[in-house]
Amino acid sequence: SQQGEEDPQALSIQEGENATMNCSYKTSINNLQWYRQNSGRGLVHLILIRSNEREKHSGRLRVTLDTSKKSSSLLITASRAADTASYFCATVLNDYKLSFGAGTTVTVRA
Amino acid sequence: KAGVTQTPRYLIKTRGQQVTLSCSPISGHRSVSWYQQTPGQGLQFLFEYFSETQRNKGNFPGRFSGRQFSNSRSEMNVSTLELGDSALYLCASSLDPGGRTQYFGPGTRLLVL
Numbered sequence: 324s325q326q327g328e329e330d331p332q333a334l335s336i337q338e339g340e341n342a343t344m345n346c347s348y349k350t351s352i353n354n355l356q357w358y359r360q361n362s363g364r365g366l367v368h369l370i371l372i373r374s375n376e377r378e379k380h381s382g383r384l385r386v387t388l389d390t391s392k393k394s395s396s397l398l399i400t401a402s403r404a405a406d407t408a409s410y411f412c413a414t415v416l417n418d419y420k421l422s423f424g425a426g427t428t429v430t431v432r433a
Numbered sequence: 434k435a436g437v438t439q440t441p442r443y444l445i446k447t448r449g450q451q452v453t454l455s456c457s458p459i460s461g462h463r464s465v466s467w468y469q470q471t472p473g474q475g476l477q478f479l480f481e482y483f484s485e486t487q488r489n490k491g492n493f494p495g496r497f498s499g500r501q502f503s504n505s506r507s508e509m510n511v512s513t514l515e516l517g518d519s520a521l522y523l524c525a526s527s528l529d530p531g532g533r534t535q536y537f538g539p540g541t542r543l544l545v546l
Contacts, residue, residue, distance in 0.1 A: 353532045365437070365523060365537035366476075411476065415532035420489050421466070423476035 327355075327412045327424035335430045342399040344427040346412030347392075355388060356413045356421070357397050366411065369397070402431045434460055437526050437538035445544045451512040454541045458505050458526030464488075465507040466535060467499060470521040479522075482507055483530045511543075519545045 327348045336342050346355070354373045358366040370386045372379045372395065379386050385398040399406055409426040416422065438457045446452050458465050466489075467479040478491040482501035499509040505526075511518055521542050525535035 356534065358537075363521060363540075363542075365539045366525075366535075368534045368536065371534055418489060419530050419532040420478055420481070420491075421532070421535065422478065423468075425475045 327414045327422060329410070329412055329424040329427045331427060332425070333428045333430070335432060336402055337432050338402060338404060340402055342402050342406070342429050342431075344397050344410055344429070346395045346397070346414075346424055348395075348412075348414045349393065350416065352390075353415045353417050353419065355386075355395050356415065357384075357386060357395075358411045358413060358423075360409045360411065360426070362408075369410075399429075402429075404431050404433055407431045437524060437536055439522075439524050439538040439541050441541060442539065443542050443544075445546065446514050447546050448514055448516060450514050451510065452514060452543060453508055453510045454522055454524075454543075456507045456509075456524030456526075456538060458507070458524075459536055462526035462528055462536070463505050464527045464530045464533075465501055465505065466525045466527075467507070467509050468523045468525065469493075470523060470540070471519070476523070479509065481530060488530055514545045516545050519543060 330345045356371045357369040360366045372388045383400045388395045411426045413421045413423045464483045466481040481489040485501045496512045501507045521540045523540045525537045527533040
């Protein structure tokens with residue numbers, strides 16, 4: 324069974340708008356990672372946030388982590404057509420196995 | 434540095450056959466993990482190897498096996514293929530185990546007929 328669950332399943336936004344997706348998980352984690360996948364290709368790592376961190380930024384990406392609610396969010400600001408992809412959260416438990424959620428499919432319209 | 438490479442990229446097999454997929458990690462990376470991605474089940478962890486030893490294993494039947502060589506290259510094998518094994522098989526490497534960032538290859542798309 325999957326540890327992380329993303330919400331929403333799909334998101335369609337206009338270029339220039341912000342996109343927010345959420346990830347909820349069930350058990351305590353070591354860290355949480357976000358990945359992007361373009362159309363059935365390999366995944367690309369975006370951000371890793373440790374369990375003792377609350378927020379991290381990388382370019383137009385902002386990730387938050389709330390361990391009390393067992394949830395994380397990924398915000399993409401000023402979206403571009405190239406941001407069209409599926410986004411996955413992956414929780415890393417203390418045995419260091421990565422468990423991926425089902426993903427959020429983001430479509431950015433020109 | 435060259436990225437993670439996987440061969441072959443596409444494969445068509447029939448039920449009952451076996452298949453071997455190969456993964457070459459990024460130079461210097463010693464940990465290799467394998468994942469199966471299907472539309473129905475999503476991304477599922479198969480196993481992780483480090484220093485030629487399997488460190489972690491997901492919930493897959495014994496038909497799925499793997500190994501890692503001394504140069505960190507890894508292979509996974511699926512015996513007695515079933516239709517449900519049709520999937521994108523992804524390999525990822527990291528410097529070492531410990532929940533670090535994983536670098537994924539492009540995947541091998543397997544179709545079982």
